Amino acid sequence: MSTANPRVRWLLRRGMKELDVVVTRYYEQHYPNVSEAEQATFVNLLETVEDPDIWSWVMDYSPVPAEYADVIERLRVHS
Template sequence: MNITEGRLRWLLRRGMKELDVLMERYYASRYHTAPREEKAAFLRLITLAEDPDIWAWIMGYAEPPDEYAALIAQLRTHR
């Protein structure tokens, strides 16, 4: 997925303030050095997944799909 820096920064702004903070923390501290597969999963997550689902996965209220499991583990470290 080819996405501009500006568009990516815009997509980090979620419908929940808590997710805004979490996504910004992850982006600032991990995204640029993350493996290519993790970056691709992150882009899919922020473009395809719904905020309530993302929140439930990060907080452990629901199990994430396999394609996001490793990424969700990384996001949890930025809560």
């Protein structure tokens, strides 16, 4: 899948600049090469989870729900 998906690009615009950087790096470096299931999980994360929760998981401040574990682990590489 191309990284030119405008819908997903819009979802990358978060309320926290730090999170913008992390999710954009993941999107550009991993999203095109991961499974459709992981792509769907990433999009679901962006659509349904609040920024403070995502940031807390990325920074390992709180436990990550199992459904997002793989995506959050990849996001941590870019934090």
